[in-house]
Structures are given as structure tokens and as C-alpha cells.
Amino acid sequence: RKFTSTTDTTMSTSSALEERLSALLASPNFSVPAYLNLALRSSANHEEQMASLALQLQIKTQSCHDEIGRIGAELQAIVPRCAADVGRLKGGLEGMELDVAGLLAGMDDDDGDDDDNNDNNNHHPLHTLHSLLNLRTHLTAARSILAAAASWDETVHSIPALLSAAPPKLTEAVYALSQLEAGARALRGMPGGGREERNASLAKLRSQLETLLKPQLLHALRKMDTRLGPLQLCVGMYGSLGKMEVLREEYVRCRPGEIIALWFSFGGGGGGGSAKMKSDERQLHDEDGTGEEDETKDFDFSEDADDGAPQSTQSTTANVTNAKQFIDFLPMFYEAVLELLSKERNQSRLVFGAKLSPSIVAQVLMECFKPIVNSFEKRLGSLCPAPGKGYSSAVGGGAGSRGGSGVGGMEAIAAAYESTIQFLSLAYDQMEAWDGSKDSADAKGVDSSSSDPTSDKSNQALQTIRQAFILIASPFLPYQRALAEAERDPMGEAASMVAKDVRSVVSFEDAAERLGGLAPFMFPLAEAAINRFELLNSGYNAQATLSSIDALLSDHASELAIAMGSLSGNATSDSGPEFDEQHVHCALEILRIAGLFKRNLKSFEHSVRDRLRVLSNQMLDSVLEDGSSNAEIPDSLTPVQIRAMLAKEACAAASAAVIDDGSGVKFPSAVVELRRLVGSSAKDAKTTLLFPKALEATSRLARSCQSFVFEVCYAIPERHLRGISALPVWKQDGSGDMEEDSYGILPQSFITHVGEHMLALVQALEPFASDSEALGLANEVMSGVKDVAVQPWKEFVSAAGCASSGDDSATLDTLMAGKSLSKHLLDEDDATDEQPTEQDDNEEDGDVESKASTAFCNQWLDVVGLAVTGRILERTMRIPRLGRKGAEHLAADLNYIRNVFTALGVAGHPHPLLKYAAQLVILDEDSLRSRIASRCVETDSSETLDVIRRAELRIAYVRSISV
Numbered sequence: 001r002k003f004t005s006t007t008d009t010t011m012s013t014s015s016a017l018e019e020r021l022s023a024l025l026a027s028p029n030f031s032v033p034a035y036l037n038l039a040l041r042s043s044a045n046h047e048e049q050m051a052s053l054a055l056q057l058q059i060k061t062q063s064c065h066d067e068i069g070r071i072g073a074e075l076q077a078i079v080p081r082c083a084a085d086v087g088r089l090k091g092g093l094e095g096m097e098l099d100v101a102g103l104l105a106g107m108d109d110d111d112g113d114d115d116d117n118n119d120n121n122n123h124h125p126l127h128t129l130h131s132l133l134n135l136r137t138h139l140t141a142a143r144s145i146l147a148a149a150a151s152w153d154e155t156v157h158s159i160p161a162l163l164s165a166a167p168p169k170l171t172e173a174v175y176a177l178s179q180l181e182a183g184a185r186a187l188r189g190m191p192g193g194g195r196e197e198r199n200a201s202l203a204k205l206r207s208q209l210e211t212l213l214k215p216q217l218l219h220a221l222r223k224m225d226t227r228l229g230p231l232q233l234c235v236g237m238y239g240s241l242g243k244m245e246v247l248r249e250e251y252v253r254c255r256p257g258e259i260i261a262l263w264f265s266f267g268g269g270g271g272g273g274s275a276k277m278k279s280d281e282r283q284l285h286d287e288d289g290t291g292e293e294d295e296t297k298d299f300d301f302s303e304d305a306d307d308g309a310p311q312s313t314q315s316t317t318a319n320v321t322n323a324k325q326f327i328d329f330l331p332m333f334y335e336a337v338l339e340l341l342s343k344e345r346n347q348s349r350l351v352f353g354a355k356l357s358p359s360i361v362a363q364v365l366m367e368c369f370k371p372i373v374n375s376f377e378k379r380l381g382s383l384c385p386a387p388g389k390g391y392s393s394a395v396g397g398g399a400g401s402r403g404g405s406g407v408g409g410m411e412a413i414a415a416a417y418e419s420t421i422q423f424l425s426l427a428y429d430q431m432e433a434w435d436g437s438k439d440s441a442d443a444k445g446v447d448s449s450s451s452d453p454t455s456d457k458s459n460q461a462l463q464t465i466r467q468a469f470i471l472i473a474s475p476f477l478p479y480q481r482a483l484a485e486a487e488r489d490p491m492g493e494a495a496s497m498v499a500k501d502v503r504s505v506v507s508f509e510d511a512a513e514r515l516g517g518l519a520p521f522m523f524p525l526a527e528a529a530i531n532r533f534e535l536l537n538s539g540y541n542a543q544a545t546l547s548s549i550d551a552l553l554s555d556h557a558s559e560l561a562i563a564m565g566s567l568s569g570n571a572t573s574d575s576g577p578e579f580d581e582q583h584v585h586c587a588l589e590i591l592r593i594a595g596l597f598k599r600n601l602k603s604f605e606h607s608v609r610d611r612l613r614v615l616s617n618q619m620l621d622s623v624l625e626d627g628s629s630n631a632e633i634p635d636s637l638t639p640v641q642i643r644a645m646l647a648k649e650a651c652a653a654a655s656a657a658v659i660d661d662g663s664g665v666k667f668p669s670a671v672v673e674l675r676r677l678v679g680s681s682a683k684d685a686k687t688t689l690l691f692p693k694a695l696e697a698t699s700r701l702a703r704s705c706q707s708f709v710f711e712v713c714y715a716i717p718e719r720h721l722r723g724i725s726a727l728p729v730w731k732q733d734g735s736g737d738m739e740e741d742s743y744g745i746l747p748q749s750f751i752t753h754v755g756e757h758m759l760a761l762v763q764a765l766e767p768f769a770s771d772s773e774a775l776g777l778a779n780e781v782m783s784g785v786k787d788v789a790v791q792p793w794k795e796f797v798s799a800a801g802c803a804s805s806g807d808d809s810a811t812l813d814t815l816m817a818g819k820s821l822s823k824h825l826l827d828e829d830d831a832t833d834e835q836p837t838e839q840d841d842n843e844e845d846g847d848v849e850s851k852a853s854t855a856f857c858n859q860w861l862d863v864v865g866l867a868v869t870g871r872i873l874e875r876t877m878r879i880p881r882l883g884r885k886g887a888e889h890l891a892a893d894l895n896y897i898r899n900v901f902t903a904l905g906v907a908g909h910p911h912p913l914l915k916y917a918a919q920l921v922i923l924d925e926d927s928l929r930s931r932i933a934s935r936c937v938e939t940d941s942s943e944t945l946d947v948i949r950r951a952e953l954r955i956a957y958v959r960s961i962s963v
Helices: 002-026 032-040 046-081 087-111 115-120 124-164 170-186 195-222 229-241 244-254 257-264 270-279 281-285 290-296 309-352 357-383 409-429 434-443 453-481 483-503 511-536 542-572 581-618 639-651 669-678 692-721 738-744 749-769 772-779 785-799 808-817 828-832 835-842 848-877 884-904 912-922 925-937 943-958
Strands: 658-660 666-668
Touching: 002 032, 002 124, 032 046, 046 124, 124 170, 124 195, 170 195, 170 229, 195 229, 195 244, 229 244, 229 309, 244 357, 257 309, 257 357, 309 357, 309 409, 357 409, 357 453, 409 453, 409 483, 409 511, 409 639, 453 483, 453 511, 453 639, 483 511, 483 542, 511 542, 511 581, 511 639, 542 581, 542 669, 542 692, 581 639, 581 669, 581 692, 581 749, 581 772, 666 669, 692 749, 692 785, 692 848, 749 772, 749 848, 749 884, 772 848, 785 808, 785 848, 808 943, 848 884, 848 912, 848 943, 884 912, 912 943, 925 943
Parallel strands: none
Antiparallel strands: 658 666
């Protein structure tokens, strides 16, 4: 095999060299040095090459001698018959005869020359050969002129006889006409008249032939399914006449008749439309398109049922059925077209040859769809009205509709488009004659990008296929160019239905179950919208589609947040049921739903970003690019490549400019915008949010769920602490030693209820926290959860008498944290009270899940504990008068709740201000005055210290201590 390949390569190289040498000999720019350099350039052994070259030149010289002799003999036979016509050329011919005779005599003398004479003048034989070749060319031209002049009249008179024969001898007549046309071209430059007469004769004969050939062609086209011989004969005759375009047009026009009949037979056309097209095939191909318009009227999903409600209901059912049938019919129709293309591929190769076959198949493909494009667009409009073309009679287009949503929606449009893309990919595979053109170019050693006829024909066929693809997909153009608008109404209707269901959730008992099913409802719809965007737009107009989906998810999250607020109000109302552990568990389930929504949003955004990044690369594929005449012809086209090309054709007109992407590389503006939107890589931090409104709405939803859980967990302490400032016990004045009497004072009932609730809250939180999956979802929305406990502390600061300032949040955060307050309080050892608890918590043994569960429970206990602490301090500040006995009761209550928080073991509890308040209410008057007076000399002037100072003043005031 290797030897055979080497031999073939050597022979191919030698043949190419001989062709170039022969071309140089016949060239007017011939020179001996150039000839010798070309002949010896590829040889390593010049002596052998010179010997071989000398032998070849001798053979060629002898061949020229022989051919000149034959030409001379033919001239001797032609000249007598043309004497009358060439009298004016007599002088020239006599001189030519003398030259030929002298040349022949000189050639005979050269044969007897000595070899030494040839060695001294190596260039002389080459010059002689060059002269001989030029002479042969001139003699050949003279022979054709003389032959044309001699046979013109005879041939002209023979054609009418051939045409009048029964049957007409069309083949001989075509051959005779081709001879006349060749003779007319040879005589074109001759002096004398007759040119106009010859042209008129040719035009008349051509017209007669074409008139007689037309019925033959139509008959051959009708019979080509059973016999190809007559059609091949017509191809030969039309080729001889140079009218192959006429034959190809007629051939292509009659091929898709059955396919068009199949299209219009669906949807009410029946057999009548098919019979009409079969009886008159060309009626469907009128340029004005009136034929297909009449047929299109047979098809309508919305059957004009406007007389009453019963008919409307029946029409709706029938239209939905027709829509589904059309979606099922479309792949069957495409299968029939593919079957026709498969047959056409083989037949066109037999009839027109391998070079013309791809172009013929592409034209047949285009002709299959030209008459049905308008009908196709109307059928798609019945499935889903195109943006800006709402169908008032479409199903669902009643008085309360929004212009009609069609009977299939964008899902049906996407299904039809996907079938179309798959069909186009398979249709391209039917045009496999690319292989023949590329193989022939490779065999000749020709670069596929060079301007040779084979390459031009292939590129022309490729552009024909591109035009056919654009034509077939043109009914989808309105949906591609305004996809976001087309999606808006169907998705808006779905969102409205879900919003109604969300608003109907008012029962606390089944809220978790119902909201759990409604919360993720929009993500499958958004995923389907992204799928349709990828299918129809392939990355173009991404911002509009993303904004539409962003608004959809944002509205859904907002509806969920509103529902959470309503549930929170119902759950914490005075008329509501008593709270128990099940209520806490239901509230935490709501929190889990919010976490699931946020996780789904993050996952969806990540998935969309990856898909858009892939689309940005696919948008750079230049397959079937318009104007790319030197592009490499692909062996096959994938559906991804086809939909990218069609999306660019439909959507990229406004973004065809090429701009810098910021790195010095220029790309189409649509690609640059998409890459800036999604980032150049998965780790690129310079990316914008794809769904900013949805993310913001999700944050609001998370805060609503946090507030809901907090309200449920905090409802009982709030209820018991709400009216304690007005208790009469605070005004009691006792007698005797305060420290001795305090041993018998017990906590009051309101504070014990609060303490018991805090201890029971641990058991209410633990079952939910033990579920690792639910815990992971809840932790998604636990960020900033302490903010829900701020309100009691705001009221505490206000009750202490502090005016609000611009930095209230920092002051509140410092007060709630409590870590930096010990230096302003009575005992310096307060800072060590919480350390063992926090340290012990950090040293607990256990697995990761146990630690996560404990952290979650402690987080909520911390939030509720902060709220309880803030409310107790606020209520304390609002006691109007505090007697000695009342102060003892208040100190006992504060110490009790401190002990409860200590038992819970939550870091940061009990809050140092609780102990400080318990100390202040029973502190002797002198010590309290001294404490307040010491604040005046402190250098710290923070707002936190001002709150503590005003709290001290307030306690002194309610205890009736003058300062």
C-alpha cells in the first residue's frame, strides 16, 4: 500500500509538471531559460533529466510534424470547396502556403544536422517547437473558420427538415444548432457582412427548437418517476443549447407537488385541495402567492364560534385538539420532506451529475416551503399569537382575556421550532455531494479556498441552503425577535393563578403544606422559559428575557412575603389560638420554605449563568455565514449550529457591530454584552446579578419569615410583659430592713410564665433542628436574624429618655451585644459571668450535625432572649413609681429571669443590663446619687453611656430620689 501510494504521488507530480511545461510552450511569454529552469527544478540528477527532456522534445516535435501534415491535408480538401467564399483571402493563403512549404523544407534539413551543431545551440529546438505550436494554433483557427463558412448554408437548411420530420429529430437538430452557434462564433471577427443575418437565423432556429422541446420536457418530468431516460436526453439537449437554468427551474418546480398537497390536506383542506394541486402543479408557484392564500383559508384553529357560550366551549375543545394534532403532524410532514430529499439526492446525481446535485437538492428544499410559508405562519399564530398580533378569536380571547393566549402557548411554538431545527439538520445531511466536490479538488491538488469552478459551485449551493434554512424558519421570526414580549402574557397568567392560591393561605395549620407546594412553583416555569430562550434566541436579546424572568420571580417572592405577613398577624392576634410546640414547628417549616426558595434561586442563577456562557461561545460559530465565500464546507450541521445561525439572522441585525471586549480583542457586540453579563469564566468575580429584583424580593421574604418565626416564639413573653408597668405592686412601700425582708419575696407570675416559656422553647426548637436537610435550608435565610429583636430595644432607649440620632443602629448593636458595657456598670466581674458559658459551648463534643443543631437552637434562643431582655428593660423604664417593696419585687423578678437565661446556657445571656437594673432598684440612695454623680467626670461621651446614664436617672426618679 505504501509503494502504491508513493507511485501514485510520483505520477501525479510528473503529470502536473508536464502540464505546466506544455502551458509554458504555448504561452506568448515563452523563454528558453524559463523552460529549462522549470524542467530541471525538481530533479537532483540534471544529466538524466536533460536526456529525458531531449527525448520528450523530439517526440513532441515529431507529433507537431504529423499534426501539421494532417492539417495541411485537410486544408487541401477544404480549399477547393471554399474557393468562392475565400477569394478575398487568396493572397494571404498563398503566402501561408509558401511559409508552410519553407518550414517543412527547413524541418527536413534540420533532421540531417550534425549532433555537434545541436550541442552548440541547445536553445534552437525549443524555439522551433514554440513556433510550431503557435502555427498549429493559427492553423486550427483557420480550419474552424473555413469549415464554418463551408458548412453554414448546408447546416442551416438541414435543421428545418429535421424539425419537420415525423417525429421531429430534436437531438440531431440540437446538435446542428450547436454546430451553427460554434461556427457563428468562429466567423464573428471575419470581414464582410452577414453577421446580423446569421444572428437572426440562429434566434429563429433556437425559438423553434425551444418551442418543440418544452412539451418533451414536461412529458419527461411527468414520467421521471418510472423512466429517467427521456429526462436525461432533455438534459443533454438543454445543455447543448445553454438553457440548463430553464430545465432546472421546471424540474425543481414540479418536484414538491405531493409535499405541498400533504401540507394543505391537514386542518380542513381535505382531498379537494390535494386534487386541485395535482391537476395543476404550477398554480401553487404563482409569484403573487394567490394560490396558497386560498388554500390557507381552509386551516383555522379558531373556527369562528362566536354565537354563544356552548359553541365557544365546543370550539375551545376542538381547537386544543387541532393544536395537538398539528404539533404531531409537523414531524410527520418533515419526515415526508426528508424522504423526498433522499430520493432527490440520488435522482439529481443521475440526471444532472454530482457537481450540480447539491444545488438542485437545495432548490427543491426551498421550493417545498415557498408556497406554505404564509400558511405556516398563520398556523403558528393560532397556536400562540405573535407579539403585537393578538388574535381576538383565539381560544381564551374572550372579554376578560388579554388578547388571547392561543391554544398551545410558547410551549407549542418551541416544540414546533425544535422539530424544524432537527429537520434542517437532517436535511443538510441529505446533501452529501460535498464529498465529491472536495475529493475532486483534493485530487487535483487545488486549494479549496482558491477560485476554481468546483469551489464556486459548492459555495453557491451552500448559500442556497442558507437561504432555504432562513425561509423555512421565517414563520418563527416574530417570536424570536420579541421573545420576552411573547412570554410575558402566558407567564403572567400562570403567575396570577399562583398568586391567588398564595393569597388564599390564611389558616396557620395548613400554611406550611400549602406554601411548600406553591413556593417553588415558578422555578420550573422559569427553567422552561430559559430553555425556550436558548432554543429560539441562542444568547441574543438575553437582557430582555432575563428581566422578564426576574420580574416573574420577584413578584412571586413578594406574594409569598405578603402571605407570611398575613400569617404572622393572624398567629399573634389576641383572638388567635393558644401557642404550643406545634406552632413553633409550623413557623420553622415556613422558614425552611424561604430557605428552599433562596437555594432554588441561587441554583437557577448559577445554571443560567453557565448556559449563557456556553451560548456566548456558540454565537461565534460562523457556519453558513453570509458572504463567507471561502469558508470551509462543513460535512454536517448540528441543531446547535443551525439554531445559532438562525438566531443571529433573526436577532443580530441591531448588534452586528464589532467592539472591543476590554482586553484588546474584538467580538460582535452581542457576544461582548453577554460575556459582560455572565462573566468570562465561572470564577470571574466581575459579574452582575442576573436576577437582582428576585434576589431583593427573596431578602424581603427571608425577613418576613424570620419575623414570622420570631412573632410565634415571642408572642407569649410579649403578652405577659405588655402591661406590667401599671401593676400596683410597684408602688408598695415596705417597713423594716430591706435585705432581711427580701428573703421571702418570690418572682411574680408574669415573669415565671416568661421563664417557663423560654425553657419550653428549647424543646420546641430541637425536633426541627434535628433534621439536617431542613436545618440546612433554614440556615440559608438566617443572616441578620437579630434584626427582628431590635424593636424592644428601640423602645427601651426611648423610654430611658434618649433622643434618636443618625447612628441609632450602632448604639443599639452595642447595647444588645452587651460585651463592652461592663466597664460602665457597678461590678467589674460582670464580664466573667458569660465567659464560662461561651467557653463551655465551644468545648462541647459531638459531630458536625449536632453542633449545627445546637447552634441553630441557640441562635433563636438568643434572638428571643434579646427581645425579652429589651422588653423587660423598657417596661421597667415605664414604671411610674417604685416603692421600697415594689423595688424588692422587681429585683426578684429580674434575678429570676437572669437565672433562667443562665440555665439556657446561651452565649451573651443573661444580659449585663439585667443584673445592673436589679442592682439599681435596690441600691441605697447615697450610693445611687454617688453613682449618678460619677458619670459627670467620665471622659467617655458615647451614646451607649448616655443611655445607661439616663436609665440611672429614670430609676432614681421613679424611686423618688433627688439627684
